[in-house]
Amino acid sequence: MALSFLVQFSCWMRKPLPTGIASSVPKGNIRIGKRGVDVTELRFETVDVGNLRVHVCSTDKFKTHMMVAMVQQELSPETVTLHALLPSVLQRGTRSYPSTVQLKRKLDELYGANMFGDVFKRGERHILQMGLELPDAAYLSEADALLDDGAAFLGELLHQPVTEGEAFRESYVKAEKKNLRQKIESLMDDKIRFAAHRCVEEMCEGEPYALFNHGRLQDLDAIDPQNLYTYYQELLSSRPIDLYFVGNLDTDRAVRLVENHFPSGNGARREISPAAVREGAGEVREVVDRLDVNQGKLNMGCRTGVTLADDDYPALQMYNGILGGFPHSKLFINVREKASLAYYAASRLESHKGILTVQSGIEIDNYQKAVDIIREQFDLMERGEFTDAEVNQTRAMLTNQLKERQDRAHDLVDSHYHGMLSGRKRPLDQMIDEVQRVTADQVKAVAGKVRLDTIYFLRDKGGVGNEKA
Amino acid sequence: MKKLEHTQLKETLHFEKLPNGLQVYLLPKPGFNKTYATFTTRYGSIDNHFIPPGKEEVRVPDGIAHFLEHKMFEEPDGDVFRKFSNQGASANAFTSFERTAYLFSCTENVKKNLTTLIDFVQNPYFTDQSVEKEKGIIGQEIRMYDDNPDWRSYFGLIEAMFQNHPVKIDIAGTVESIAKIDKETLYTCYETFYHPSNMLLFVVGPIEPEDIMELVRQNQAGKSYDSQGEIRRIYPDEPLQVAEQKKEVSLSVGISKCLFGFKESRTGLTGDDLVRQELATEVMLEAIFGQGSDLYQALYDEGLIDDHFGYDYNLEEGYGFSMAGGDTPDPDALLGRIREELPRIAEAGIPEEVVERIRKKKLGTYLRYYNSPEWIANQFTSYKFRGTDLFNIIPLLERLKVSEVNRRLNEHVNWDCFAASIVRPLEGD
Numbered sequence: 001m002a003l004s005f006l007v008q009f010s011c012w013m014r015k016p017l018p019t020g021i022a023s024s025v026p027k028g029n030i031r032i033g034k035r036g037v038d039v040t041e042l043r044f045e046t047v048d049v050g051n052l053r054v055h056v057c058s059t060d061k062f063k064t065h066m067m068v069a070m071v072q073q074e075l076s077p078e079t080v081t082l083h084a085l086l087p088s089v090l091q092r093g094t095r096s097y098p099s100t101v102q103l104k105r106k107l108d109e110l111y112g113a114n115m116f117g118d119v120f121k122r123g124e125r126h127i128l129q130m131g132l133e134l135p136d137a138a139y140l141s142e143a144d145a146l147l148d149d150g151a152a153f154l155g156e157l158l159h160q161p162v163t164e165g166e167a168f169r170e171s172y173v174k175a176e177k178k179n180l181r182q183k184i185e186s187l188m189d190d191k192i193r194f195a196a197h198r199c200v201e202e203m204c205e206g207e208p209y210a211l212f213n214h215g216r217l218q219d220l221d222a223i224d225p226q227n228l229y230t231y232y233q234e235l236l237s238s239r240p241i242d243l244y245f246v247g248n249l250d251t252d253r254a255v256r257l258v259e260n261h262f263p264s265g266n267g268a269r270r271e272i273s274p275a276a277v278r279e280g281a282g283e284v285r286e287v288v289d290r291l292d293v294n295q296g297k298l299n300m301g302c303r304t305g306v307t308l309a310d311d312d313y314p315a316l317q318m319y320n321g322i323l324g325g326f327p328h329s330k331l332f333i334n335v336r337e338k339a340s341l342a343y344y345a346a347s348r349l350e351s352h353k354g355i356l357t358v359q360s361g362i363e364i365d366n367y368q369k370a371v372d373i374i375r376e377q378f379d380l381m382e383r384g385e386f387t388d389a390e391v392n393q394t395r396a397m398l399t400n401q402l403k404e405r406q407d408r409a410h411d412l413v414d415s416h417y418h419g420m421l422s423g424r425k426r427p428l429d430q431m432i433d434e435v436q437r438v439t440a441d442q443v444k445a446v447a448g449k450v451r452l453d454t455i456y457f458l459r460d461k462g463g464v465g466n467e468k469a
Numbered sequence: 470m471k472k473l474e475h476t477q478l479k480e481t482l483h484f485e486k487l488p489n490g491l492q493v494y495l496l497p498k499p500g501f502n503k504t505y506a507t508f509t510t511r512y513g514s515i516d517n518h519f520i521p522p523g524k525e526e527v528r529v530p531d532g533i534a535h536f537l538e539h540k541m542f543e544e545p546d547g548d549v550f551r552k553f554s555n556q557g558a559s560a561n562a563f564t565s566f567e568r569t570a571y572l573f574s575c576t577e578n579v580k581k582n583l584t585t586l587i588d589f590v591q592n593p594y595f596t597d598q599s600v601e602k603e604k605g606i607i608g609q610e611i612r613m614y615d616d617n618p619d620w621r622s623y624f625g626l627i628e629a630m631f632q633n634h635p636v637k638i639d640i641a642g643t644v645e646s647i648a649k650i651d652k653e654t655l656y657t658c659y660e661t662f663y664h665p666s667n668m669l670l671f672v673v674g675p676i677e678p679e680d681i682m683e684l685v686r687q688n689q690a691g692k693s694y695d696s697q698g699e700i701r702r703i704y705p706d707e708p709l710q711v712a713e714q715k716k717e718v719s720l721s722v723g724i725s726k727c728l729f730g731f732k733e734s735r736t737g738l739t740g741d742d743l744v745r746q747e748l749a750t751e752v753m754l755e756a757i758f759g760q761g762s763d764l765y766q767a768l769y770d771e772g773l774i775d776d777h778f779g780y781d782y783n784l785e786e787g788y789g790f791s792m793a794g795g796d797t798p799d800p801d802a803l804l805g806r807i808r809e810e811l812p813r814i815a816e817a818g819i820p821e822e823v824v825e826r827i828r829k830k831k832l833g834t835y836l837r838y839y840n841s842p843e844w845i846a847n848q849f850t851s852y853k854f855r856g857t858d859l860f861n862i863i864p865l866l867e868r869l870k871v872s873e874v875n876r877r878l879n880e881h882v883n884w885d886c887f888a889a890s891i892v893r894p895l896e897g898d
Contacts, residue, residue, distance in 0.1 A: 008563040008564065009610070064836065111830065111832060114834075135833045187723065188722065191616050292720070361609055363612070407842070
């Protein structure tokens with residue numbers, strides 16, 4: 001249940017933010033041997049059904065079936081809020097289940113099928129995701145038609161919303177506009193997320209990537225049931241749609257489900273171009289926000305100029321791992337373990353925009369101390385001052401992370417979709433191989449591309465003016 | 470080694486109790502890459518007053534179980550994280566009210582990593598200097614939670630509900646309470662609660678059970694543990710009434726948070742009795758607050774809740790509570806509606822078709838959870854420490870009677886046991 005996630009205090013925070021380590025895995029199931037250890041690699045088979053791309057991962061290792069639709073849009077001020085509003089409006093009702101309570105009870109009847117819908121950024125693409133996970137009937141004494149019912153449900157959710165004329169139902173749009181307003185206003189409630197967003201917003205000012213994935217308050221008033229519906233129709237008919245199936249079903253079955261429940265056309269869909277990747281400029285900006293907080297949040301944003309599509313992406317992953325991806329990394333050891341300044345100090349990559357960010361929570365008075373230590377770690381990386389042990393540990397941890405992603409249906413889909421979006425598909429064995437081959441010199445070379453751009457600090461309201469600490 | 474099969478889930482559990490008292494459970498997951506292991510002691514933040522076997526009664530500073538968890542990662546030859554990283558394993562630990570768990574996941578070197586896990590937890594090493602250094606780190610962890618409105622509303626509700634029980638003490642303690650922690654007290658806690666007979670090892674993944682069991686047997690046979698007597702845990706009496714009906718705090722948030730719930734009056738249960746009450750209460754809460762309920766939809770349509778609204782039920786031998794809530798623009802109106810609607814729902818009772826719908830939903834949800842090695846290991850351990858078995862849940866759910874759900878409804882909805890916790894935006898922020 002949603003409320004119970006809080007009641008554990010962990011030794012370290014594995015994911016201060018949602019992570020995006022990418023790998024991708026096409027076609028057929030094979031077993032690969034790496035240094036004597038067998039890894040079961042699951043692969044997707046991709047087929048086109050009309051102008052829909054269907055990806056199927058056939059496996060009996062899960063007790064559920066997962067189906068996910070991904071719809072791409074360019075991240076832009078004109079569409080960001082319309083796009084962000086859609087998942088919640090679509091989850092209010094469909095033609096067969098027009099009221100929300102009917103819809104939710106149908107989910108209960110589908111053995112507690114888990115419906116999910118959201119929008120997120122992948123570089124400067126804005127992705128709408130709608131999905132359903134429901135039990136494999138093989139584990140239930142009845143319910144043979146469950147998978148078909150589930151696909152029909154997801155198809156309706158996406159393609160047959162409740163309408164009033166050429167518009168969404170007014171009461172649903174009104175309520176969801178209000179909820180979206182609350183969602184945008186409550187970004188500040190989670191200070192870790194707030195600081196991460198503010199840092200990127202400042203750093204990418206004037207670029208689409210600065211936009212918040214849940215949109216902008218100033219757009220809400222102009223959205224009505226008609227223009228949202230027009231936007232929705234245009235989106236579904238003209239933008240790339242990928243449908244994922246993971247579970248105990250073969251490709252033929254998945255194709256039949258798509259043919260029966262998802263309308264497809266023959267018209268070409270408009271490809272969405274990848275993010276503009278900027279090289280670092282060299283000048284470091286410092287930004288301070290003030291709120292009533294106890295702990296200061298120190299975030300840094302760097303341009304790397306390297307994305308998933310590039311040959312040196314695995315080297316950048318190694319760089320990030322040595323710097324701040326793990327509890328053996330430089331940031332953890334030096335900011336937390338040695339200087340005792342923070343509970344979390346980590347770095348992560350945005351692999352489509354080519355951005356690396358650092359996040360940490362510190363005592364407000366320790367701002368300068370923490371900035372100095374973190375910048376020193378960047379310098380050490382640039383000078384190639386990391387040991388063989390650090391390289392080997394990072395290699396082992398990255399490899400482990402890649403393999404573990406095979407054990408969650410969500411991760412399988414996410415990894416594959418990263419490959420679709422970047423246009424560079426690296427099957428698991430290739431990705432692992434590339435990580436294994438990265439040399440210390442290559443890490444040092446990629447370190448030369450990492451340019452600190454913005455230092456962001458969220459602090460309390462005490463003190464004067466724009467001082468940091 | 471014994472075997473327990475769950476035919477519907479197609480899972481088989483292997484287990485053995487070793488001569489030193491350690492309980493070992495193994496669940497093979499063929500087809501998975503990841504092996505996940507937890508080594509858990511039945512020792513959490515509520516165990517702050519106890520009599521170590523054969524010794525004097527002690528009271529320890531708030532937050533010490535969690536502090537000890539952090540300090541266990543330090544070894545004479547450096548910190549254990551690096552060792553795990555060398556072996557490609559992601560390690561962590563967590564402390565809750567009831568338990569402290571040490572864990573790793575890996576896709577290679579399973580035996581090496583398992584040995585590392587068992588050995589570091591069974592080898593305490595604290596120095597005055599490293600204990601002092603940890604105070605800064607945990608101080609920042611506490612600060613982080615101070616700024617987290619979800620945590621503040623959650624903990625505010627527990628503080629409002631309980632008058633004496635140590636569940637009301639923050640798991641990490643306070644900056645002041647952890648200042649009092651020294652290495653001698655850490656050793657006292659360690660020696661009391663980390664005896665193998667108070668611990669459980671769970672391993673799930675693509676493992677050969679006999680191989681892994683043999684490794685653990687030999688590892689434990691190589692260490693000498695005297696048998697340990699009973700640990701006496703001392704908990705104060707907790708009156709039925711809540712400490713205060715409402716607790717409020719103002720923070721820099723964009724929207725108010727409101728949690729409310731009932732302190733459990735029926736406690737003292739263990740084993741399947743505890744599970745039956747837990748299931749009956751969860752079904753009741755789902756019937757009242759679930760997304761398929763009339764009340765949820767009414768509150769949603771009135772704009773008082775959004776889809777972050779949720780509920781939860783916690784039942785331990787010594788205490789229990791329900792809670793529900795989330796973000797709301799108007800906490801007072803929300804609480805007003807709850808006080809108005811719950812008596813009506815209690816009077817009408819929960820009909821059979823609703824219980825059947827929820828039974829189906831919960832069954833499917835459990836199946837989904839069985840995809841997660843983390844969930845299996847953590848839930849299994851939690852149920853074992855409460856005297857029952859995770860595998861019993863589905864059969865007990867299938868046998869749950871509508872009358873039990875309605876009896877729970879009448880028993881649990883007791884306004885003397887009701888409390889609420891509100892986080893409001895700061896004025897002028």
